Amino acid sequence: MAERRPGRSTVDLNLPLALFAGIVLALSACSSVLQRASLPGPVMALGLGVLVGPFALGVVQLEEFGIPTGTLLEESARLTLGIGLAGVALRLPHGYWHSNPRWLLVILGLGMPLMLAVATGVLWAGLGLPLLVALLIGAILTPTDPVVTTPVVSGSLATRRIPDRVRFNLSSESGVNDGLGYAFVMLPVLLLTAPDNAWQDFALTVLVREVLGAAVFGLVVGYGAGKLFVVARNRGLMEESSYLGFIVPLGLAVLGAGRLLGTDAILAVFIAAAVFGQIIPQTDEKQEGTIDDVVNRFFLLPIFLLIGLALPIDEWVERGWIAVVVVVGAVVLRRFIALWVVRPLLRRVHSRPETLFLSWFGPIGVSALFYATLAERLTGLRDVFVYTLLAITVSVVLHGVSTAPASALLARHRPGRREGSDE
Numbered sequence: 001m002a003e004r005r006p007g008r009s010t011v012d013l014n015l016p017l018a019l020f021a022g023i024v025l026a027l028s029a030c031s032s033v034l035q036r037a038s039l040p041g042p043v044m045a046l047g048l049g050v051l052v053g054p055f056a057l058g059v060v061q062l063e064e065f066g067i068p069t070g071t072l073l074e075e076s077a078r079l080t081l082g083i084g085l086a087g088v089a090l091r092l093p094h095g096y097w098h099s100n101p102r103w104l105l106v107i108l109g110l111g112m113p114l115m116l117a118v119a120t121g122v123l124w125a126g127l128g129l130p131l132l133v134a135l136l137i138g139a140i141l142t143p144t145d146p147v148v149t150t151p152v153v154s155g156s157l158a159t160r161r162i163p164d165r166v167r168f169n170l171s172s173e174s175g176v177n178d179g180l181g182y183a184f185v186m187l188p189v190l191l192l193t194a195p196d197n198a199w200q201d202f203a204l205t206v207l208v209r210e211v212l213g214a215a216v217f218g219l220v221v222g223y224g225a226g227k228l229f230v231v232a233r234n235r236g237l238m239e240e241s242s243y244l245g246f247i248v249p250l251g252l253a254v255l256g257a258g259r260l261l262g263t264d265a266i267l268a269v270f271i272a273a274a275v276f277g278q279i280i281p282q283t284d285e286k287q288e289g290t291i292d293d294v295v296n297r298f299f300l301l302p303i304f305l306l307i308g309l310a311l312p313i314d315e316w317v318e319r320g321w322i323a324v325v326v327v328v329g330a331v332v333l334r335r336f337i338a339l340w341v342v343r344p345l346l347r348r349v350h351s352r353p354e355t356l357f358l359s360w361f362g363p364i365g366v367s368a369l370f371y372a373t374l375a376e377r378l379t380g381l382r383d384v385f386v387y388t389l390l391a392i393t394v395s396v397v398l399h400g401v402s403t404a405p406a407s408a409l410l411a412r413h414r415p416g417r418r419e420g421s422d423e
Contacts, residue, residue: 015064046308070373081367083252122333127322139184145178226277
């Protein structure tokens with residue numbers, strides 16, 4: 001006899017559980033077809049989330065999960081980032097970090113501040129928001145999302161059409177700037193909530209303890225885990241299939257321990273996985289496709305179903321069409337302007353077609369959701385959540401449907417490309 005438990009909440013949870021799993025199964029089964037049709041998983045999951053949510057069929061309500069909506073979204077995003085960042089870091093080959101200093105220094109040192117300035121300016125001028133609120137939302141929109149970037153730079157279609165240097169550079173940027181984005185977000189949060197001590201708290205707490213502490217913690221753990229992995233493999237203590245069972249717990253362990261230590265745990269995860277990936281044998285990195293599959297099927301698709309359920313569509317309607325136009329402008333222009341301004345410093349790194357591709361693909365997604373829920377919790381500003389969710393929706397649709405045609409266009413400009421080689 002099936003076990004019966006009293007209470008409505010337990011019974012209700014079975015419906016979203018079955019629905020989510022069924023949708024993930026269906027999208028996974030058709031993933032290749034959808035990718036070729038320029039309808040990648042995040043786009044479909046977001047749309048299906050809206051369809052079954054309160055603004056359409058009303059089949060599932062976030063309240064049925066028995067967790068406050070803000071907490072559910074924040075922790076789901078944090079968990080997805082923890083796993084996703086591990087896969088992003090392992091996508092990079094041995095020697096990547098010391099052979100690509102120009103890209104990293106330019107895109108992080110100049111590109112990120114420029115993207116922040118452009119996004120903030122567009123939001124402040126277009127929506128009439130207070131400058132600090134516009135700065136906060138601009139900071140949330142600045143980082144390139146590492147999880148949503150995964151379908152763009154991984155998979156058979158991407159490896160055939162997109163040069164490795166583009167895929168690797170976009171991956172490294174999205175991983176590092178997602179962790180550094182915490183500092184960008186916390187400065188306006190502190191200026192809004194504790195202006196008298198904001199700069200002191202930012203310097204001592206955010207930069208030193210949380211960001212620098214995360215870097216040191218991630219470096220030590222990643223190095224130790226890498227050495228442990230090599231020793232265990234060399235002595236026959238673990239099998240080939242243990243690879244996935246090693247890196248996923250590592251990412252989650254660093255995510256949890258990093259928060260307990262009061263550091264920027266997102267940055268710590270990426271650094272730990274990046275160091276780990278440089279220590280393990282090169283052949284093991286070829287299993288990064290397995291990590292990408294895990295992220296896409298078990299974390300990326302469910303989080304976008306949740307986002308679809310949580311979209312504040314009624315609040316977007318209240319703000320009018322101008323909000324959509326301004327947010328589209330902030331999402332698109334922040335990256336386009338920044339990449340072409342720093343283009344003279346990157347001439348030896350990327351060609352013009354590659355720069356055009358990179359200036360378009362700066363997707364916003366899970367990291368923005370995490371920072372938006374965190375910022376709303378700390379400041380109480382509803383506008384932060386409303387406009388960020390609008391930006392995520394805009395980005396998922398624009399960048400999602402343009403992945404296949406944009407990669408095909410880039411492939412046509414690859415040196416030495418043979419006709420039909422990407423088909």
